[in-house]
Amino acid sequence: MIGSSRLWIAALCLGGLLVACGGGGGSTDVIDGDLPDNGGAPDTVGDSGSDPGRLDAIDPGTPDDPGTGLEDAEAEGVTDTGTGDLGPGCIDPDGDGYGPGCEAGPDCAPDDPRRFTTTTLYPDGDFDGYGAGTGVQVCHGAQVPAGWSTTADDCDDGDPSTYPGAAELADDGVANGCAGADLVAATADGIFVKAGASVDAAGTREDPVGTLAAGVSKAAAAGIANVFVASGDFSETLVITGDVAIHGGYDATTWTKALATSRLMSSGPVGVRVLDAHLVLNRLYVYGFSNTGDTTPHMTVAGMMVEEGGATLVDCVIGGGDIYASLTDGTQAMTTGLWTVDADVRLVRTRVGSGMPRPVEYSGTGTVERTGVGTAIRHESGSLLMIGGTLWGGGDLLLFGIQGVAIAKATIRNLLVTGGVATLAGVDLDGNVEVEVDDIDANDGLARGVVEADIASIEVSGGARVRVVNCVIAAPRADATADVYVEAAGAADAVFDARINTVAARVVDGFLDVLHSVFWSDRFSEAVGEAYAPAGSGTGTATSNVRLIDVGAGGWARVVNCAGLSQVNKSDSSLIRVVPGARLRLVHGVFWDDEFGVCRVHDGTSCAIDGDGDLGNCATVSGCDAAVETQVADPLYKWWDDVNAGSPLRDQGVDPVTEGLGAPTDLDGKPRPQGAGFDIGAYEFAP
Numbered sequence: 001m002i003g004s005s006r007l008w009i010a011a012l013c014l015g016g017l018l019v020a021c022g023g024g025g026g027s028t029d030v031i032d033g034d035l036p037d038n039g040g041a042p043d044t045v046g047d048s049g050s051d052p053g054r055l056d057a058i059d060p061g062t063p064d065d066p067g068t069g070l071e072d073a074e075a076e077g078v079t080d081t082g083t084g085d086l087g088p089g090c091i092d093p094d095g096d097g098y099g100p101g102c103e104a105g106p107d108c109a110p111d112d113p114r115r116f117t118t119t120t121l122y123p124d125g126d127f128d129g130y131g132a133g134t135g136v137q138v139c140h141g142a143q144v145p146a147g148w149s150t151t152a153d154d155c156d157d158g159d160p161s162t163y164p165g166a167a168e169l170a171d172d173g174v175a176n177g178c179a180g181a182d183l184v185a186a187t188a189d190g191i192f193v194k195a196g197a198s199v200d201a202a203g204t205r206e207d208p209v210g211t212l213a214a215g216v217s218k219a220a221a222a223g224i225a226n227v228f229v230a231s232g233d234f235s236e237t238l239v240i241t242g243d244v245a246i247h248g249g250y251d252a253t254t255w256t257k258a259l260a261t262s263r264l265m266s267s268g269p270v271g272v273r274v275l276d277a278h279l280v281l282n283r284l285y286v287y288g289f290s291n292t293g294d295t296t297p298h299m300t301v302a303g304m305m306v307e308e309g310g311a312t313l314v315d316c317v318i319g320g321g322d323i324y325a326s327l328t329d330g331t332q333a334m335t336t337g338l339w340t341v342d343a344d345v346r347l348v349r350t351r352v353g354s355g356m357p358r359p360v361e362y363s364g365t366g367t368v369e370r371t372g373v374g375t376a377i378r379h380e381s382g383s384l385l386m387i388g389g390t391l392w393g394g395g396d397l398l399l400f401g402i403q404g405v406a407i408a409k410a411t412i413r414n415l416l417v418t419g420g421v422a423t424l425a426g427v428d429l430d431g432n433v434e435v436e437v438d439d440i441d442a443n444d445g446l447a448r449g450v451v452e453a454d455i456a457s458i459e460v461s462g463g464a465r466v467r468v469v470n471c472v473i474a475a476p477r478a479d480a481t482a483d484v485y486v487e488a489a490g491a492a493d494a495v496f497d498a499r500i501n502t503v504a505a506r507v508v509d510g511f512l513d514v515l516h517s518v519f520w521s522d523r524f525s526e527a528v529g530e531a532y533a534p535a536g537s538g539t540g541t542a543t544s545n546v547r548l549i550d551v552g553a554g555g556w557a558r559v560v561n562c563a564g565l566s567q568v569n570k571s572d573s574s575l576i577r578v579v580p581g582a583r584l585r586l587v588h589g590v591f592w593d594d595e596f597g598v599c600r601v602h603d604g605t606s607c608a609i610d611g612d613g614d615l616g617n618c619a620t621v622s623g624c625d626a627a628v629e630t631q632v633a634d635p636l637y638k639w640w641d642d643v644n645a646g647s648p649l650r651d652q653g654v655d656p657v658t659e660g661l662g663a664p665t666d667l668d669g670k671p672r673p674q675g676a677g678f679d680i681g682a683y684e685f686a687p
Contacts, residue, residue, distance in 0.1 A: 096141075108139035114511070114558075115139050115660040121148035123157075123664035125671070127387050127425035127469065128348075130154035130163040140660040146423045146467045147515075147662025153178075158669060160387040161348045167280040167312045170228065170247040171257050185228040185247065185255045191219040194252045195232035205255055212238050212246070212264060219244055229284065231260035237268040240309075245280035261285050266321065269298045270305050274343075278310040288321025288335060288355050296325040302336040303355065306343040314348045320355025320374060326362075332371035333357035339378045347386040352376045354393040354412060354431070361399045361406075365443055369407035372397050374433075376414045379464075384422040391415055393431035393455060393476065404443030405450070410435045412455040412476070417510070418462040425469045426667050426682075429457040429504075431476035440484045442492035445536075449482035449529070453500045460555065461508040468505075468514045470667040470682045475504040475521035475546055475566075482529035486536065496529035496540035503547045504564075507555030507582075514559045515656055516663045516672075518682050519548040523567035523594075544570035547602070548591070551623065553581030560587040560661060561653035563635065563681040569596035569611070575632075576615075579604035582623035588654040589630040590680050591615060600632065629654070641668070641683040650685055653678030 089101035098107035098116035109115035121138045122131030124147055131149030138148055155178035156162040161169060166176040170183040185192075191203040197210035203218045212234050215227045220242045227244060230252035248262030263285040264271055271286045272279070288303040289296075301321040304311075320335035327333060335355030338345070357372030376391045377384070391414040399406040414429045415422065437449035457473050460466045482496035504519040505512060525546050531538035546568035551557045566575050575591050575598055578584045591600075597611035601621050608621045618627035629652070636647035643649050655678060656663050665671055666684040673679070675687035 109660070112660075114141045116141060119144070119150065121150060121662075122152040123147070123662065124149040124154070125157040125665045125669070126154075126160040127385075127423070128154070128160040128163045128166075129385070130157070132157040136657060138657055138660060138662070143421070143465070145513075145661050146425060146469050147656070147664055161314050167245060169280075169282045169314055170226065170245075183226065183247075185250055188226060188228075189224060190226040190228050191215045191222070191224055192228050192230075192255065194230040195234050208252065211236055216240065216244055216246070228255060229262040230255075231258045231262050234262075234264045235267050236264065237266055237270060238264065238272045240272065240274040240277050240279045243278045245282070246284060247282045248284035257283075263287065265290070266301070266303065269301050271302070271321075272304045274304075274306040274309045274311055276308045279306075279312070281311065281313045281316050283315050285317040285319075287319040288337070290322035290355075291325055294324070294326050294360070296323055299323060299325070299327060299331055300334040301355070302339045304337070305339045306341070306345055308342045310344040312346045312348075313350045316347075316350045318350065318352045320353060320376070322356045322358065323372075324356070324358040324360065327359050327370055329369070332373060333359045334373040336374070336378055337376045339375075339380075340382060340384060341380045343382045345379075345382070345384050347384075348388060350386070350389040352389070352391055354395070354414070356394055356396055357410070358396045358398075359408075360397070361402065363401050364399075364406075365403045367405040367407070368399060368402045369409075370397060370399060371409045371411070374410075374412045375416050376431075378413070378416045379418070379420060379422050381419040383420060384417070386422075386424050386427055388426045389428075391427060391429045391457070393433070393457075395433040395435075395453075397435045399437045399440075399449075401439050401441075402437070403441045404446065405448040406437040406440045407450040408435045408437050409452040410454065412453075413459050414457040414476070415466075416459050416461075417464040417466050419464050421465045421467075423467045423469075424471055427468075427471045429471065429476075430474040431455060431457070432478075433476070434479045434481075436479075436481045436483075438481070438483045440482075440494075442486045442494070442533075445490075445492045446495070447484050447486050447492060447531075447533070448495045448497075449484040449531075450497045451480040451482045451499070451527070451529075453478040453480045453502070453527075455500075455502045456506045457503070458505040458512070459508065460506070460510040460512050462510060464510040466510065466512045468512070468517055469661075469663050470665075471514075471517045472667070472682055473504040473514075473517055473519050475502045475519070475525070475548060477522035478502040478525045480527040480542075482531075482540065484529070484531045484538075484540070486533040486538075491535045492533055493536040494531035494533035494538040496531045496542075498527040498529040498540070498542045499545075500525060500527045500543070501545045503550045505548070505557070506550040506552070507557050508552045509554030510556070512555070512557045513661060514557070514562055515659075515661045516561045516653070516666065516678075516680075516682055517563075519562065519564035521546045521548060521566050521568050525568055526570070544568060544573060546570070546573040547577050548575050549584070550577040551579070551582040551584045553579050553623075556583040558585045558587070558659065559589060560656060560659050561663075561678060561680050562589045563649060564589065564591040566591070566593045566598045567596060569593070569598045572599075572602060572607070574599035574602035574607060576600065576618070577602040577604060578618075578621060578623040580622040583625055584618070584623060585625045586615065586618060586627040586630040587659060588628065588652060588680060589615075590635055590648050590652070591630070591632050592635055593632065641685075643685060649680040651675050651677040651679060653680045
């Protein structure tokens with residue numbers, strides 16, 4: 001049931017108002033009465049940006065702890081003397097509650113607080129949670145690691161949409177739940193929808209109803225589980241309060257799959273909202289609200305939100321909308337592809353984009369500040385599983401012709417996890433943000449341009465747990481340009497400040513495991529500026545911070561069998577940043593910098609291991625637990641999935657089971673290992 005703190009939201013959504021108020025301490029308490037404000041958006045590059053636009057009004061409460069077996073990440077080296085709750089004589093050197101004499105039982109990894117129990121697990125080649133084949137003894141923590149399963153009953157371990165109990169997907173040729181037959185729209189019981197038809201139609205194949213909302217309503221009234229949607233565009237919003245499956249992409253005459261797509265173009269702040277229900281969405285495109293002029297009624301929009309419910313999305317596209325508008329002072333444009341709160345969500349072969357927050361101003365005097373926040377997936381609590389597909393984040397800000405001070409800021413995240421558990425397998429993460437102030441002239445003796453771009457593919461905060469396998473993770477491209485040119489008569493100064501901060505994976509506060517993945521940075525990321533004052537001074541700074549891995553004081557990251565390429569060597573850029581109080585473990589990795597001499601490890605203050613240093617010395621830096629068989633080396637690569645013989649990527653990985661992890665297949669679905677051992681990176685090369 002919907003919690004008491006959210007009943008009013010459900011009532012408003014059912015009434016079609018889709019209203020939720022903010023109060024998260026941001027620049028405004030309420031943005032246009034649609035969604036809460038963007039309270040936690042970072043004010044400067046370098047802030048974590050871990051809370052852009054928290055749903056304070058929805059009050060998700062404390063998420064159920066998914067468990068890691070670690071009550072306190074710093075509680076190591078503790079030996080129980082019998083006075084605590086661990087049992088008399090409990091010896092627990094890693095502080096996980098397990099060990100000789102402990103009531104919880106023995107510890108299979110006494111030096112690793114994230115692993116403590118041994119279970120017979122089965123390889124899960126498609127990462128859907130169901131395995132097959134021969135069982136293996138695996139030492140792991142409270143959660144079964146991705147790539148393993150407690151069962152061996154998957155009827156197709158190569159298809160993540162097919163497993164026991166899976167939602168049935170129409171017209172895909174298989175029984176997804178491993179029993180029965182395929183669901184076929186041409187013969188199935190269902191409600192049928194065609195764009196432009198009457199909303200009062202019967203909803204039959206011969207007389208389809210005209211909107212998705214009407215189709216879902218008719219299905220609920222008749223107790224029908226499936227809604228079939230003809231290809232075409234729908235301009236509406238959809239609120240789901242009861243379990244339903246929506247299948248798109250049909251020919252409206254034959255009700256067979258068509259080449260064209262079914263698209264929902266949101267007419268309000270949220271395209272599809274799921275409240276305390278489960279939605280199956282198959283072959284449907286959902287786009288958040290996009291304005292058509294330079295003004296907009298909504299400045300905080302989302303393609304899809306799931307609250308206290310669940311969703312299964314297969315072969316879908318979810319976009320956060322496009323807010324291209326002139327804003328009022330103190331507000332910001334915020335677009336989100338998929339926003340989940342207390343929800344269990346599964347995505348298969350689905351593309352999710354942040355949309356495009358694009359604040360623009362073409363005039364103004366004094367101080368003009370504009371901010372854009374874009375997030376592809378924001379997961380606050382519950383569980384998220386994404387298998388295949390892409391995550392893309394972007395933004396585009398422009399302030400032009402301002403007289404005085406122009407400030408433009410963009411904060412972009414592909415995956416922002418602030419609570420609960422998230423698992424990614426075989427996902428490609430990338431993006432691009434451009435922030436520009438141009439033709440800034442003087443007011444009261446000063447012309448100043450400030451541009452900041454902060455973009456991350458993965459960010460973990462709030463104690464969340466994130467697991468990543470077989471992914472390609474970019475430190476996306478970020479461009480920040482400031483052009484300050486004084487034309488006004490009289491003495492005036494021109495100043496610019498251009499900053500970018502782009503990272504592939506950042507752990508602010510929480511746990512991140514990355515296995516058999518590839519990190520890389522875009523060589524064209526850059527912060528630039530120009531200041532000209534004929535009768536005054538022209539000064540400025542340009543700072544470019546580009547990293548592959550960034551672990552904050554509250555973060556714990558384990559990176560196993562991964563490869564990384566850095567192509568930017570500017571300012572305080574580095575392969576890795578790890579600060580005191582952080583925990584980073586590197587195991588069997590190969591990193592390289594394309595001869596740019598990039599700093600190897602930054603300690604948060606300065607470069608601790610320079611561009612000629614050895615990553616194997618990472619343990620000498622506070623916060624870095626170890627770098628086991630991790631090196632900076634020429635990979636002898638043609639591309640990520642094609643390397644030459646003798647490459648250090650070949651057969652140099654560790655068996656993931658030794659770290660309590662699993663990757664029985666690679667990004668292409670090929671079995672691991674091939675040849676003499678596990679290869680490093682997302683691809684397993686042929687022997």
